[in-house]
Amino acid sequence: MSNIAATAAPSSETAAALPTRLAKGFVDRLVIIVPYLWLLFFFLVPFVIVFKISLSQTAISMPPYTPVLDFTDGVSGFLAGLRELNFDNYTWLTQDALYFNAYVTSLIIAGISTILTLIVGYPIAYGMARAPATVRPILLMLVILPFWTSFLIRVYAWIGILKPEGLLNQMLLSLHLISQPLVILNTYTAIFIGIVYSYLPFMVLPLYSSLEKMDYSLIEAAQDLGCPPTGAFWKITFPLSLPGVIAGCLLVFIPAVGEFVIPDLLGGSQTLMIGKTLWNEFFANRDWPVSSAVAVILLLVLTVPIMFFQQAQARAQEQGK
Amino acid sequence: MKSLGSIRRDFAPWNDPNAKPYIQFDKVTKKFGDFTAVNNLSLTIFEREFFALLGASGCGKSTLLRMLAGFEQPTAGRILLDGQDLRGIPPYRRPVNMMFQSYALFPHMTVEKNIAFGLKQEGMPASDIEKRVAEMLRLVKLEQFAKRKPHQLSGGQRQRVALARSVAKRPKVLLLDEPLGALDKKLREETQFELMDLQQELGLTFVVVTHDQEEAMTMADRIAIMDKGEVVQVATPAEIYEAPTSRFVAHFVGNVNMFEGKVAERAANTTRITGATGAQIVVENAADAANGADIVFAIRPEKIKVSSKKPADAVNALQGEVYDVAYLGDMTVYHIKLDDGQIVRASALNASRVTEDPLTWNDRAWVSFRPDAGVVLTR
Numbered sequence: 248m249s250n251i252a253a254t255a256a257p258s259s260e261t262a263a264a265l266p267t268r269l270a271k272g273f274v275d276r277l278v279i280i281v282p283y284l285w286l287l288f289f290f291l292v293p294f295v296i297v298f299k300i301s302l303s304q305t306a307i308s309m310p311p312y313t314p315v316l317d318f319t320d321g322v323s324g325f326l327a328g329l330r331e332l333n334f335d336n337y338t339w340l341t342q343d344a345l346y347f348n349a350y351v352t353s354l355i356i357a358g359i360s361t362i363l364t365l366i367v368g369y370p371i372a373y374g375m376a377r378a379p380a381t382v383r384p385i386l387l388m389l390v391i392l393p394f395w396t397s398f399l400i401r402v403y404a405w406i407g408i409l410k411p412e413g414l415l416n417q418m419l420l421s422l423h424l425i426s427q428p429l430v431i432l433n434t435y436t437a438i439f440i441g442i443v444y445s446y447l448p449f450m451v452l453p454l455y456s457s458l459e460k461m462d463y464s465l466i467e468a469a470q471d472l473g474c475p476p477t478g479a480f481w482k483i484t485f486p487l488s489l490p491g492v493i494a495g496c497l498l499v500f501i502p503a504v505g506e507f508v509i510p511d512l513l514g515g516s517q518t519l520m521i522g523k524t525l526w527n528e529f530f531a532n533r534d535w536p537v538s539s540a541v542a543v544i545l546l547l548v549l550t551v552p553i554m555f556f557q558q559a560q561a562r563a564q565e566q567g568k
Numbered sequence: 569m570k571s572l573g574s575i576r577r578d579f580a581p582w583n584d585p586n587a588k589p590y591i592q593f594d595k596v597t598k599k600f601g602d603f604t605a606v607n608n609l610s611l612t613i614f615e616r617e618f619f620a621l622l623g624a625s626g627c628g629k630s631t632l633l634r635m636l637a638g639f640e641q642p643t644a645g646r647i648l649l650d651g652q653d654l655r656g657i658p659p660y661r662r663p664v665n666m667m668f669q670s671y672a673l674f675p676h677m678t679v680e681k682n683i684a685f686g687l688k689q690e691g692m693p694a695s696d697i698e699k700r701v702a703e704m705l706r707l708v709k710l711e712q713f714a715k716r717k718p719h720q721l722s723g724g725q726r727q728r729v730a731l732a733r734s735v736a737k738r739p740k741v742l743l744l745d746e747p748l749g750a751l752d753k754k755l756r757e758e759t760q761f762e763l764m765d766l767q768q769e770l771g772l773t774f775v776v777v778t779h780d781q782e783e784a785m786t787m788a789d790r791i792a793i794m795d796k797g798e799v800v801q802v803a804t805p806a807e808i809y810e811a812p813t814s815r816f817v818a819h820f821v822g823n824v825n826m827f828e829g830k831v832a833e834r835a836a837n838t839t840r841i842t843g844a845t846g847a848q849i850v851v852e853n854a855a856d857a858a859n860g861a862d863i864v865f866a867i868r869p870e871k872i873k874v875s876s877k878k879p880a881d882a883v884n885a886l887q888g889e890v891y892d893v894a895y896l897g898d899m900t901v902y903h904i905k906l907d908d909g910q911i912v913r914a915s916a917l918n919a920s921r922v923t924e925d926p927l928t929w930n931d932r933a934w935v936s937f938r939p940d941a942g943v944v945l946t947r
Contacts, residue, residue, distance in 0.1 A: 278821065462670060464668050465672050466668075467639055467668070467677075468674070470638075471637055471664075471734075472660075473690055474736075475660050476660075478689070483674060487675065
């Protein structure tokens, strides 16, 4: 008797629950769909358009390139276009050393700036995480505060600080620390300063969140077992903050590679970065196809290694669990 | 030979005036701002002793332990270990190791690496480290978990790793901060005995901080009861239980009945007490209570006999009625409401399966106890 009741109960429950469960499944899926739609319309579709332009040739027209792979001539026209498809713009990028140099310089500048940002940001994040819990929200606010002013204005402000007759030189001269104004503006140093300053919050915030979670008794345990404070930092604190270090570095490195405003305003004309090259191709040369090819390659240079990296990390995490 | 409690202790350096103290807290005070966590406290612990600091949270017991480990500096006073003043010695140079309440296992290291951590800091050769780690793993029965990370272990296993890590360096003193607090009851009881065996085997001095009186009673050679930054009593578990020196200690450890009263008459061996409501109680060992002094007579529930008729030979017998009764299996607990209104808790061990004299709610009953069954407290 009880057996029958036991088996009957779930089925009747299923029957009643089915419509609501379907509705719930639909809602769940809808929630997941939103970010996918976002990616589709604001990443994938623009990317396909840029990729298409990168396969065309410049032309004196509106827009300034020959149509490629469109359906104005029907399916047969599309297929004919497919046969004529060439990657001339990409070959062109390999033939002119300018592009290769710009990519490499950008990666190096972004790499050095990322390391500098890490060096500057880590102590800040560490200090914040160890500050009394009541002070932390204020410190967090101070880190985020610069975002309330325009990025462009903040970079412009650095011109006023760094230029030969700027604030920094005036101060150093008046303190008699230097006799000649330092040339900082329009050098790579200025770019580093600009990037470190602008991207610091992106480094500090993930570092802070991983350091703040850390149990301080781990440090005490390390010291208790005979490890001096510096050793405890490198053996315990730093390894445990690695997820924050990696996240912060990616958040700084990726946008820094394609950075245009900072090298343009602070780096002067002789600095070579891929963001500036792209801007020149697009606005000065009006060569949309080549600049599109530059953009596509930049995307590949950034995403492919990161994808591999994330895959490796996921695998490591899987093994750890 | 008569002795308090049921255990004969042959290891009792605290009774030997020539025994050399191993750990000495000498008038130690610790203040955090306005708050005094430890107040002018002096305490001596001997080598190979299993010493427990017992008290409610905030009584200063953890602060005392952290000062010994070197994480806090005393505001005043000295701490000596084996004759050496520990002032100014940082935690990483002290020959003591601590087992943390949270275990504080390094999450990014395997069990093996966690245990080897302290040995590596010492600069021990790799082959010796390997041997010691294997030995430790065997000691805590975790050989097959050597390559696991802490999050892959159960709570009990983590506790063992923490223990192995803290004894791996063979410290002079092992400090344990609520070592069993995170374990469930059954596992806790098992582990208590394992800890005692381990201490015997390694011959180390253990100082354990706990708020669990049963834990302290089970494991410790001596217990220091702490309250508001001060030590109230230091004694063996049996002395703490059978001969508390203050109401606080009597109340803090175990259950107790308290009779307020005055010393009525002192004789050679016995003292007669008049209870606040007129009850007459005759006791032995009312050592320092003067005639007419206000005192408290404290008696444990299991020392009180409950019966329906007045026992013929009883020196102390009071009448009342059964207010509540609870059968717990191994024992039965009675709440007897005396005729003067006071409720007395008594417990009887169910040594046999059948009871001659069963009682129920509202029965008239007698409570009786021997003159040496309780203690007279003047504080």
